[in-house]
Amino acid sequence: MPEFRQNMATKEWVIISPERAKRPSDFIKEMGKREPPAPFVAECPFCPGNEGQTPDDIYRFPSEGPWKIRVVPNKFAALQSNLTATRSYIGSFLATKGFGIAEVLIETPEHNKSIALMEMADVALTLTAYRQRHIEIAGNKDINLITIFRNHGSRAGTSLEHPHSQIIATPIVPPHVRYPIEQAVVHYDQFGSCVYCEMIEEERRQKERIIFDSDNFLAFCPFAARTPFEARIYPKRHSATFSRINDEEIEELAWVLRNVMLKLYNCLGNPDYNYVIRSAPVGDDHARYLHWYIVIIPKIATPAGFEIGSGIYINSMPPEDSARYLRETRTDH
């Protein structure tokens, strides 16, 4: 029987409408199989030896010798850092120059080592680079929002196969981000607690959607999942921004993130996916009502007219089933 479910934090609704018992193998068939890439591709601009094809490093580790991770300005940036952020009207319509910061994190020199297949230590290097770049970019007084994300595969909007993440920082906090914050403020003012902390507690109580419950992190398929195998990772310690994660937490998160990605990889045959780290807007780092998290969305479903019109996603697999499949999936290569 289909069911509407509400996301406790954002108040958005989804429809859980299981089709005839689908299994991960059905999704793999629908998505088509992907050939594993080669470890080195001579014409890949992110492979070692081709550093000249990208702008100069903003960040690099280690600082001497062969690099393990590099961050560079996005050569094909949608925004430019040398513009002003002043807004002005064109007739009745508001606009501003495309000021912003766009960076690419090249996560590894190895062309075929996406997060799921990396060593823990290398995942930790990526997370450390995220933190360093977030802190650095937040120092720009015109930047108000920093979005860290990863697109994997063409269905997820990237044509570049080499493992990489992106950061886009904007002067604008758009309604899409602001509305859930307003809901979290209302909750905080009413109940005196962070709605995300409560959601984490409730998911732990209900248990059936949990993938990993580690000391400091909870990974689960959320109650109001928008797609099959949507997964989320929340820090248990209340914190509004990823940039305040400490070194120990980074090590633990590397383990959780790598293993969630590896389970998705093994369960769904290396699916295309997006993941996003959502943090509070710059300046709200200590907000008691906001909580950073990672959302991982395998590109299994195609949002259509109903989703565009209503914002209500139709999810053909209950998150209880998605989580069970992921729990049952092994984490070896």
Add this chain to the structure above:
Amino acid sequence: MPEFRQNMATKEWVIISPERAKRPSDFIKEMGKREPPAPFVAECPFCPGNEGQTPDDIYRFPSEGPWKIRVVPNKFAALQSNLTATRSYIGSFLATKGFGIAEVLIETPEHNKSIALMEMADVALTLTAYRQRHIEIAGNKDINLITIFRNHGSRAGTSLEHPHSQIIATPIVPPHVRYPIEQAVVHYDQFGSCVYCEMIEEERRQKERIIFDSDNFLAFCPFAARTPFEARIYPKRHSATFSRINDEEIEELAWVLRNVMLKLYNCLGNPDYNYVIRSAPVGDDHARYLHWYIVIIPKIATPAGFEIGSGIYINSMPPEDSARYLRETRTDH
């Protein structure tokens, strides 16, 4: 130079970031060419002779003799009309049974006659069926939102080739729909006018994004278009709901809609697309602050991590260019 632009009504922002001068032919190449379907497909459940494969008609025209248009309950409905709409908590999480109405409008007996290729009179029959079903469904006291939409092609989320639209009616008005309404109310209370009426006037003043400006409708690529070739059709007469359109307006809208779709078809080589008719929630039919409209989104771009995280779409073609290409495109078959 890239630019942020705000949707005057919803306050959402987009980034207009033109890539090296792209042309419609580049998008056609990226999307791949589609073979035109056959006029009749024996195994298609919507082709004449296969009426037994769908549930019984709810609506049919003409009532006697061979049908030109049929509306049937969706056999694979995500929602069911025989459930109750009472909401209840599961722990701290809110849920309700999947009550709702899901219908399919089979627009023509001809398997290959999508809106772009239909006769005007047949498009008018489809619009008339939309109106009749909208009015009928709005009579259900538990239904609060009626979404009419069309998915065309697999990239737009449909596997069924035969020309059809869908209606999904829900007991829920989700935040995605409610937030823009709240913005429109704020505008109305502040300025005493419908923000959509003002947007229409401003687009007419600025002229450069207009596709068609007929007596009663304005078709244009909006100032803050989220994708290349996003197109919208607004009635000039203030009206909160499509269901109050009159017969004369239906004839005129059939002409405008058919020709916009035909221009997209000719310009982009029969692209996959979604369109949605957005109306006020049931009961707000006479609202002075809301305005119904049609939004048409060709599936050219793939939303990725940044769009998921921020809700800010990166549009690689200024709507001024999209509108110019569409104005220059012929409307013959």
